[in-house]
Amino acid sequence: MGTVALAVTDGMLHFELSVAYEVFGSAPAAVAGPWYDVAVCGSDAVRVGRFRVEPDGGLDRLRRADTVIVPALADVDEEPPADLVDAVRAAHEAGARVASLCTGAFVLAAAGLLDGKRATTHWAHTEALADRYPRVEVDPDVLYVDNGSVLTSAGKAAAMDLCLHLVRLDHGSSMANVVARRLVVPPHRAGGQAQFVTTPVPARTGHPLSALLPWVMERLDEPLTVEDLARRAGMSPRNLGRQFRAVTGTTPLQWLLTQRIRHAQELLENSDDTVDAIAAATGMGTATTLRRHFNRTVGVPPDTYRRTFRAGTGAGTRPRTGIGTGIGTA
Template identity: 85%
Template sequence: MGSVALAVTDGMLHFELSVAYEVFGPAPAAVTVPWYDLAVCGPDAVRVGRFRLEPDHGLDRLRYADTVIVPGWADVDVDPPADLVDAVRAAHEAGARVASLCTGAFVLAAAGLLNGRRATTHWAHTEILAARYPEVAVDPDVLYVDNGSVLTSAGKAAALDLCLHLVRLDHGSAVANTVARRLVVPPHRAGGQAQFVATPMPSRDDHPLAALFPWVIERLDQPLTVEDLARRARMSSRNLGRHFRAVTGTTPLQWLLTQRIRRAQELLETTDDVVDTIAAATGMGTATTLRRHFNRTVGVPPDTYRRTFRSRYEPTVPSVPPVALDHVQ
C-alpha cells in the first residue's frame, strides 16, 4: 500500500488524474498514519486535456509501485499506447495492485489484465469495451468492481469512490472518512473483503426518504423494523420498499444491515469496546449475531478486522457519521 504510481500518457482525462492525485497525494492534516508515496509516471511531457504535464518518472517506474492507477483514456476508438500497456502489464506481473478509473479500463483490457474477470467502465463505453474484449465480463450497472489485484471503476465521480475504497482497504474506515471529509464528499463506498457499491442519498430535500436516512443513522442501536421505517416515512411498507430500491438499489432491511456493519467497523477501529458492547451499539443485540453478519459481509470476524488495523497503527482521526451504502454481489 505504501507507494502509488499514476500511469499517464497523452490523451489521459484530467478529471480522473486529478482525483487520484487528490486522494493519494498529501495526507489530510488529521491523518497521522504513514501515508502513500505518490509518483506520476509517463513518457516525457504529456498532454492531459488542455494541460501539459511533466511526469516525475518514466513508465518503467510502475513495476516498483505497490499500487498503479490508470486514469481515464480519452479516445476509446484507438488502441492505447503500447508502451503504457506493456508497463501496466509488467507492473501487475511484478505484484502491483492495478486500478483503472473510468475508461482506463481499456488500458487494463489491452494489457490482458481483465481477461476472465468482471470489470466496468463509464456506462457510455461499456458496449465498446465488451465488443472489443469479449473475454472481459463487462458489468455496465455497477460503479466499481474489486477483483483484488485488479480494480475498475465507472466514470467521473465513481473514480473518486474507487480511490476512497482503496484507502479504506489500506487504512480502514476512519481514515477513509477523514479523506472524504477533506474533499467535502461522503465516503460512498465501504469495503473490507466484500465489495460495496454506493447507495446515493436522495438528490432533493423533498424526496420521501431525505429525512429518513439520517433519522435511521442516529438510531442504529435500536431494534428498527421495516414497519418502523415506513411509519417514520409516512408510507406503506410496500411503497417504502419501492422508494428504497429506486434510490439505493437494495431493500430497506439490507440497507439497514449495511449501516449496522458500517458502524461496527468504525467502532472496532476507533474504540476498545468489546464485541458485546459494539453489538448493542449497532443494534445487533448479541455478539454472536454481530459476528455472523460481520463475517458474512466483510469476510473476516470482528476481532480479526480490529487486529488488522490496530497492528499497523493506532488511528487518531476524528470519526464522522456513517453514510448510506448498499451491498452487492
C-alpha cells in the first residue's frame, strides 16, 4: 500500500485515470488505519481527454512510489513517450508494484516489464500488443492478470476490477467491498472472467431473478439444488438455466458455487471459525469438500488464504491469478 503514483502523459484517457484516483484517493469511512497517499506524476501539465491535468510532481517521483498505475493511452499506434517508459521501468527496478489499466499495457511492454509474462489489454488492441511485443504472452480473454509486481487489465470496467483487486490484496476483501459499495460496482470479478461475460450478479433490479438471488444469498448454508431454485422462482429447471445465462452470464450451479466460495473467503478473513464450521456455513458440507472447491477456484487452500488475507495484511502466498475469487452485488 503506501504511496500510489498515477503516471500521466499527453493523450491518456480520463476514464481510467479517474477510476484509479477515485479508488485510491478517497479513504472509506470504515478505514481505521492509513489509506493510500496518491500523487499524479508527469513531466509537465498534460491533456487527458478534454481536460488539462497539472501533476503533483515529475516522473522521477515514480521511483519513490510503492505502487505505480499507468492509465490508458488513447493512441496505441504511436510508441509511448520515452520519458514515461524509462520512468516506469526505473520505478519497477526500484521495487514498485506496477499496474496498467487498459492500453497502459503498451507502456509496460515498451519498458520490458511484460517480457515472458502473461498480460492483457482492451480486447480491441490485444492483437496489436501481441504483434508489436512478441515476447509478451497476450491473453485477450481475461479481465486482468496479476504477475505479482506487474499487473495488467483489460478496458474500462476491467480497470475498476483491477484497482479493487489491489485494494483487496492490501486491505482484504471486506474493505474492497466497502469501496465497491461506495462506487456502486461489484466488489470482485475474477480476473479470468471473459471480457464479454456480464457480471454474474447484476446491479439492476426488475430482472426475472431479482427476488430469487437475495433469497439464495440468505441461505448459502443450506444444501440448495437447481430444483430448489427453480421451485422458488416458479420456473422449470430448464427455464431457470436460460434466465441465469441471460442475467448472470453463468449457470445456476456455478453462480451458487461462486457465492459459497466468496462467503467462505469473508469468513476466513473475518472470523475465527474452523474450516469445518465454514464448510457448514457455506453449504459445502465438509471441510474436504470446501478445500477441494476452494483450492480449485482460488488456487490456494483455505488455511493459506486465511494467513494471506487475515486482517487485510495482503502478505504471504497470493491466490492464483485469473481464477474466480467470488462475484457479488455492489
